[in-house]
Structures are given as C-alpha cells and as structure tokens.
Amino acid sequence: xxxxxxxxxxxxxxxxxxxxxxxxxxxxxxxxxxxxxxxxxxxxxxxxxxxxxxxxxxxxxxxxxxxxxxxxxxxxxxxxxxxxxxxxxxxxxxxxxxxxxxxxxxxxxxxxxxxxxxxxxxxxxxxxxxxxxxxxxxxxxxxxxxxxxxxxxxxxxxxxxxxxxxxxxxxxxxxxxxxxxxxxxxxxxxxxxxxxxxxxxxxxxxxxxxxxxxxxxxxxxxxxxxxxxxxxxxxxxxxxxxxxxxxxxxxxxxxxxxxxxxxxx
Amino acid sequence: xxxxxxxxxxxxxxxxxxxxxxxxxxxxxxxxxxxxxxxxxxxxxxxxxxxxxxxxxxxxxxxxxxxxxxxxxxxxxxxxxxxxxxxxxxxxxxxxxxxxxxxxxxxxxxxxxxxxxxxxxxxxxxxxxxxxxxxxxxxxxxxxxxxxxxxxxxxxxxxxxxxxxxxxxxxxxxxxxxxxxxxxxxxxxxxxxxxxxxxxxxxxxxxxxxxxxxxxxxxxxxxxxxxxxxxxxxxxxxxxxxxxxxxxxxxxxxxxxxxxxxxxxxxxxxxxxxxxxxxxxxxxxxxxxxxxxxxxxxxxxxxxxxxx
Numbered sequence: 001x002x003x004x005x006x007x008x009x010x011x012x013x014x015x016x017x018x019x020x021x022x023x024x025x026x027x028x029x030x031x032x033x034x035x036x037x038x039x040x041x042x043x044x045x046x047x048x049x050x051x052x053x054x055x056x057x058x059x060x061x062x063x064x065x066x067x068x069x070x071x072x073x074x075x076x077x078x079x080x081x082x083x084x085x086x087x088x089x090x091x092x093x094x095x096x097x098x099x100x101x102x103x104x105x106x107x108x109x110x111x112x113x114x115x116x117x118x119x120x121x122x123x124x125x126x127x128x129x130x131x132x133x134x135x136x137x138x139x140x141x142x143x144x145x146x147x148x149x150x151x152x153x154x155x156x157x158x159x160x161x162x163x164x165x166x167x168x169x170x171x172x173x174x175x176x177x178x179x180x181x182x183x184x185x186x187x188x189x190x191x192x193x194x195x196x197x198x199x200x201x202x203x204x205x206x207x208x209x210x211x212x213x214x215x216x217x218x219x220x221x222x223x224x225x226x227x228x229x230x231x232x233x234x235x236x237x238x239x240x241x242x243x244x245x246x247x248x249x250x251x252x253x254x255x256x257x258x259x260x261x262x263x264x265x
Numbered sequence: 266x267x268x269x270x271x272x273x274x275x276x277x278x279x280x281x282x283x284x285x286x287x288x289x290x291x292x293x294x295x296x297x298x299x300x301x302x303x304x305x306x307x308x309x310x311x312x313x314x315x316x317x318x319x320x321x322x323x324x325x326x327x328x329x330x331x332x333x334x335x336x337x338x339x340x341x342x343x344x345x346x347x348x349x350x351x352x353x354x355x356x357x358x359x360x361x362x363x364x365x366x367x368x369x370x371x372x373x374x375x376x377x378x379x380x381x382x383x384x385x386x387x388x389x390x391x392x393x394x395x396x397x398x399x400x401x402x403x404x405x406x407x408x409x410x411x412x413x414x415x416x417x418x419x420x421x422x423x424x425x426x427x428x429x430x431x432x433x434x435x436x437x438x439x440x441x442x443x444x445x446x447x448x449x450x451x452x453x454x455x456x457x458x459x460x461x462x463x464x465x466x467x468x469x470x471x472x473x474x475x476x477x478x479x480x481x482x483x484x485x486x487x488x489x490x491x492x493x494x495x496x497x498x499x500x501x502x503x504x505x506x507x508x509x510x511x512x513x514x515x516x517x518x519x520x521x522x523x524x525x526x527x528x529x530x531x532x533x534x535x536x537x538x539x540x541x542x543x544x545x546x547x548x549x550x551x552x553x554x555x556x557x558x559x560x561x562x563x564x565x566x567x568x569x570x571x572x573x
Contacts, residue, residue: 001369020354099367100340
C-alpha cells in the first residue's frame with residue numbers, strides 16, 4: 001500500500017477510535033470548564049450591569065493564558081507522546097508494523113488524527129468562550145479578527161508542539177517526563193532570556209505571530225509580552241520547518257528503531 | 266522443495282542475556298513446529314522472522330528478501346503474536362476489518378474477508394462486542410483471524426492455542442493443518458508438546474537459544490540411539506517373552522505391569538529389538554494383543570534433549 005493510502009486508513013481508524021476513548025471524553029469535559037466559568041461571569045454581568053467587562057476580563061486574563069501556555073502544549077504532549085508510546089505500552093505496535101504499510105504512514109496517520117482531535121477539543125471550548133463574552137452584541141462583536149488570528153496561531157502551535165512530542169515519543173519510552181520538563185521548564189524560562197537564546201523555544205516563535213499590543217489593545221498584552229519578537233514571516237517559516245523536520249526525523253527513527261514490546265522470549 | 270525462509274547464523278542478545286545463538290535454518294512450505302520450553306528463544310526467533318527485532322549477527326531472508334523494515338513483504342506474512350494485541354475501544358469486527366484495509370483490501374472485499382476470517386474462528390456472533398469484553402480464548406481466536414485475514418503465504422503463530430477451550434482447540438488445530446495442506450508455510454511455536462504433535466511431525470527443537478534438533482519426529486527419535494526407547498508389549502504370557510529377550514545386550518531394562526498382561530522393554534537399539542521381537546512372535550506363535558511405544562512422542566524426545 002502506498003504512503004498516502006496508508007496514512008488515510010490509519011488516520012481514519014485512529015480518529016474514530018480516539019473519539020470513542022474515555023480520555024477524549026474527559027478532555028472534552030475539561031475543555032468546557034472555562035466555558036462554564038465564563039457563562040457564570042456573563043450571567044453576573046447581565047444581572048448586575050455595574051460589573052460590565054468581567055467576562056471579557058476573565059477570558060483575556062485567564063482563559064487565553066491558560067490556552068496558550070498550558071492547554072495547547074499539555075494536550076499536544078499527551079497526544080504527541082501517545083502516537084508511538086501508546087502502541088508500545090499496549091503492545092499493539094506489532095499490529096501496525098507487521099502490515100504492508102510504510103512505517104512513516106503510522107507516524108503521519110496517527111499524528112494527523114490526534115492533531116485534528118486535539119484541536120477540536122481545544123477550539124470548541126475557545127469559540128464558545130468567545131461567543132459567550134459577545135453574546136449580548138453578537139451583531140457587532142469586537143476583536144473578531146484578532147480572535148481568529150489567535151485561533152490560527154493556536155492551531156499552528158498545537159501542530160508544532162505535537163510534532164516535537166511525536167518525535168520525542170519515537171525516541172524514548174518515558175517521553176512524558178521529558179515533555180513536562182520542556183513545557184514547564186525550558187519553554188517557560190528560556191523564552192524570557194534576551195538575545196538569541198529565546199529563539200530556542202517554540203513559544204517565542206508562536207508569540208511572535210500573535211497580534212501586537214497596539215493592534216489588540218490592553219486586554220491581550222499579557223499574551224504578547226516578549227522581549228524581542230521575530231518577524232511573522234520568519235516565525236512562520238521556523239514553525240513549519242520544525243513541524244516538517246520533527247516528523248521526518250520521527251519517521252526515520254521509527255523506520256529503523258527496534259521496539260521491544262515484551263519480556264525476553 | 267525450495268526454502269521460503271533462510272536463516273544463517275542468527276544470533277540475538279538482550280544486553281547480556283542470550284535470546285538465540287547461531288541459528289541456521291532453511292524452512293520449506295508445510296507446518297513446522299517450533300518447540301521448546303519458556304525462554305528457549307522461540308519468540309525471539311519469530312520476532313526476527315516478522316521484522317520486530319534485528320539479529321545482532323547473521324542474516325534472515327524470506328522469499329529471498331531481507332525482513333527488517335521491508336514492509337511490502339508483510340503482505341505475504343501473517344503473525345499471531347504471543348501477547349495480547351488489540352485496541353481496547355474496538356469491536357472484533359473493527360479490528361479484523363482494519364487489518365484487512367491495511368492489507369489494501371477496500372470496501373466490500375475487506376468486509377467479505379473480515380467475515381470469512383471471523384467465521385473461521387467462530388466469532389461472527391460476537392463481532393460487534395468490544396474486544397475488552399471477550400474472554401481470553403475469544404481474544405486468542407481474534408488474533409488468529411487477524412493473522413490470516415489476508416490469506417498470507419507464511420503464517421507465524423506464537424503459542425496459538427493458549428487460552429482456547431478444548432472444543433475450539435480441535436477446530437483451530439484443523440484450521441492450521443488445512444492451511445499447511447494448501448501449500449502454505451506455517452510455523453507454530455509452543456511449549457505444550459501435544460499441541461505441536463497434533464499439528465505436525467515436522468519439528469524444530471529449540472532450547473537455550475540453540476537448535477537442538479530438527480526434522481521428522483521419528484527421524485529425531487532415531488538420532489537418540491543412546492537414549493533407551495520404551496516399548497510396551499501386551500500378550501498372554503509376558504514373562505515368557507521377557508525370558509526370550511533378556512539375553513540381548515540392547516535390552517537395558519524390563520518392567521512388568523502388574524494389573525495387565527504387559528511387559529515394558531527399554532532398549533537403545535529399537536530396530537534390532539523389533540527384528541528380534543518379530544522373529545520370536547512368529548517362531549513361538551505368541552498371542553500379542555498390542556505393541557506400543559509410549560515414549561515415542563515429542564515429550565520423550567524433548568525431555569531427553571533438554572536433559573530432564
């Protein structure tokens with residue numbers, strides 16, 4: 001079977017399978033917690049007009065931060081690491097690797113399925129949040145352009161993180177620990193280093209693509225607080241190279257590496 | 266007959282632990298029993314055969330092609346691994362259908378092949394149940410269905426009867442034998458001797474990572490000249506028969522069965538023993554009701570070879 005056809009079969013199988021999985025349902029429920037919080041804030045606003053702007057404040061100061069700094073990388077880590085680690089842990093890898101499909105199709109098919117699913121989980125809640133804060137003026141919603149920019153950058157960020165964590169999963173069995181260190185250690189700290197160093201983080205390139213403070217207004221300032229943003233073109237190019245590079249290397253490693261699934265025979 | 270599998274000096278270690286050592290084999294179509302105790306190296310050998318492991322030394326080819334990372338070769342190979350291997354949120358139907366699709370079958374053909382495979386292992390009635398709700402035996406049968414849904418030329422079965430109930434055990438054994446009769450190559454690994462014996466006489470004995478012996482069970486038995494063969498003779502007067510044979514140097518031991526009219530001889534030269542026995546039967550006109558060789562089975566060969 002060719003690469004394209006194999007990717008399609010594997011994508012289709014794992015997307016459907018993951019939709020039925022318990023963890024997906026849990027992730028979906030968790031992603032709707034911010035929606036619930038915003039709904040409550042909006043209700044307070046409607047009941048008490050003196051608190052106008054509460055929902056928007058909550059959305060911009062908490063939700064978006066949680067979205068970019070936490071939800072995207074953590075979901076990307078969980079799903080990215082699962083691409084291969086899950087097959088090894090459940091000993092189902094042999095099912096795929098004894099089929100006449102290129103090994104790269106396993107990586108790319110599962111990766112694509114999980115990217116789509118993670119983005120549905122992340123973005124369904126985010127879109128609902130945005131609609132809730134604008135519920136009383138849906139005809140004249142403010143910051144629609146910026147919201148869609150954030151959404152697009154969020155999707156690109158998840159694609160990039162997941163490619164990196166897929167690579168990590170093909171390299172090591174316990175990739176989650178390394179991923180946590182990367183997200184909460186490296187990314188959170190090094191992005192604030194001046195000069196060239198900050199460019200060794202993914203978040204630097206992601207933030208460089210976000211709307212600037214002057215465009216977005218005060219309420220988005222926390223998101224774009226960065227020392228020396230790079231140009232949008234350069235940032236986009238770096239993220240695309242990271243995605244392609246990580247997936248190519250992951251496929252190469254998966255092609256040549258042995259995975260020992262059980263005790264000695 | 267041309268060998269379909271060629272292994273030359275295959276060796277594989279797991280760190281300092283030996284998996285297999287210097288295994289050289291040529292396997293032709295038919296059913297081959299890969300027999301050995303747990304940890305003998307059977308699964309390591311099968312994992313190398315199906316491209317899950319690379320040998321540290323030596324080469325392996327199937328249909329003259331290298332195995333590792335040669336994905337196209339897997340359209341001709343089916344594997345039933347020793348361990349549980351299923352997707353938890355799948356039904357039996359989904360699992361087999363997915364495998365059929367990975368083998369390039371589409372739509373109705375994939376569904377038809379899935380149905381045939383599930384039918385053969387008796388899982389059509391449970392096809393829509395989640396695999397996690399299957400019993401151990403049903404999951405084992407499902408693995409078998411997955412392994413032959415694409416009608417492979419080579420079937421690698423690692424402990425295929427584990428957990429299967431007696432009724433289905435008989436049916437699966439017949440299924441495997443039928444597969445062998447079709448001219449396919451089937452390699453069945455097991456440490457349960459009667460299982461292998463029920464499927465084939467063509468065996469490969471493996472122990473501590475090395476091939477101890479291979480070939481027909483009777484041929485292997487013949488190799489063991491120094492190991493006494495046990496031959497049981499039931500007749501009207503077993504003591505008379507024992508008297509007539511005791512002078513021969515190739516008789517190493519004689520036992521009498523107290524409850525029945527049976528004498529058991531241990532001999533290290535089976536052919537000479539039978540020549541002499543036949544002559545005595547004719548000359549003395551003995552009334553023999555049964556001659557059996559109770560240890561002429563895999564268990565005896567296996568026990569002897571592994572030094573039990």
